[in-house]
Amino acid sequence: MKNYRIAVIPGDGTGPEVVREGLKVLKAVSQKFGFSYETEVFDWGGERYLKTGEVLPENAIQTLKKFDAIYLGAIGHPDVKPGILERGILLKIRFDLDQYINLRPVKLYPGVWTPLRDKGPQDIDFVVIRENTEGLYKGMGEFRDKGTPDEVAIQISYNTRKGIERCIRYAFEFARKRNKKKKLTLCGKTNVLTYAWDLWRRVFNEVAKEYPDIETDYAHVDAICMWMVKNPEWFDVIVTDNMFGDIITDLGAMIQGGMGIAAGGNLNPEGVSMFEPIGGSAPKYTGKNVINPLAAICALSMLLKHIGEEEAGEKIEQAVMWATQNKIKSMSAGKMGMSTSEVGDLIAELVSK
Numbered sequence: 001m002k003n004y005r006i007a008v009i010p011g012d013g014t015g016p017e018v019v020r021e022g023l024k025v026l027k028a029v030s031q032k033f034g035f036s037y038e039t040e041v042f043d044w045g046g047e048r049y050l051k052t053g054e055v056l057p058e059n060a061i062q063t064l065k066k067f068d069a070i071y072l073g074a075i076g077h078p079d080v081k082p083g084i085l086e087r088g089i090l091l092k093i094r095f096d097l098d099q100y101i102n103l104r105p106v107k108l109y110p111g112v113w114t115p116l117r118d119k120g121p122q123d124i125d126f127v128v129i130r131e132n133t134e135g136l137y138k139g140m141g142e143f144r145d146k147g148t149p150d151e152v153a154i155q156i157s158y159n160t161r162k163g164i165e166r167c168i169r170y171a172f173e174f175a176r177k178r179n180k181k182k183k184l185t186l187c188g189k190t191n192v193l194t195y196a197w198d199l200w201r202r203v204f205n206e207v208a209k210e211y212p213d214i215e216t217d218y219a220h221v222d223a224i225c226m227w228m229v230k231n232p233e234w235f236d237v238i239v240t241d242n243m244f245g246d247i248i249t250d251l252g253a254m255i256q257g258g259m260g261i262a263a264g265g266n267l268n269p270e271g272v273s274m275f276e277p278i279g280g281s282a283p284k285y286t287g288k289n290v291i292n293p294l295a296a297i298c299a300l301s302m303l304l305k306h307i308g309e310e311e312a313g314e315k316i317e318q319a320v321m322w323a324t325q326n327k328i329k330s331m332s333a334g335k336m337g338m339s340t341s342e343v344g345d346l347i348a349e350l351v352s353k
């Protein structure tokens, strides 16, 4: 029997609640599909930082390397200055484990309300591939004359040919494997950001030659924001840089029904990957048993597909779709018509059948 080692980082706010439901589903689906797993839970997050002053223990990254995958709840605490936990935990793991792909499906499940009145599940089904280790997130820059009226803040977008190429190549492969529209759209800003996007565009065109079966397209990021709302059915796979990917995937989350359902994977195709609901820690709902755990459950589905348990992952996604269609009233916290734990129970029961 296959045995997997999964690192669990419940994190802050509602993170622990949604991860708890995900682990409930994991238990059920592992019994159904006959694989075993061990979890190790890490208490990294805002509470630990406030208590100990330490963001991550020194050996954290080395420790994570021993696992088959990482399951993350949410990072971010209202009492901690913005940036400390995000940079110190989330981005550190992404960067140090070289999780260079951030994979974010934008898929409207049946029965889920979308703000796009005339669009349905057949129209909203694409995937954003966000470069996850470079760009503006690299953290390069400086203050000049800090604190003076002449102060300047410089924030650099750092793009390597190798970093761009591995991301674009992954996107072409992904579009091929996905085998739907077989179309890859590059989302950039070539008309203004003439260094970064010149390089992205050149690498994209070069790599495209190796994939004659994939249709290619380019759109500026601002235009993409329009088309995602007006014509989401145009998209199959979108590839973009770290910052644009961050922004357009929040828009994507909204058109697929909200943060309650949006999941993502931070992938190192050659190493250890991490899966998370993309919604954040939602402090105001903490401990109330009202947050929607489906995003975390969908992240678990992605995790299982990634480590080789495709059928189990697919089973979870099917169960989620059945539940959105038939049982769960809304994707919003407090409006599901069920509690957090009842949703977890329901999906666990569905995957056991």
Ligand code: IPM
Residues within 6 Å of the ligand: 086, 087, 090, 091, 246, 278
């Ligand atoms: C996300 C989040 C993070 C990001 C934050 C929490 C650092 O918004 O995963 O999209 O900007 O990447």
Ligand code: MN
Residues within 6 Å of the ligand: 246, 247, 250
């Ligand atoms: Mn984001």
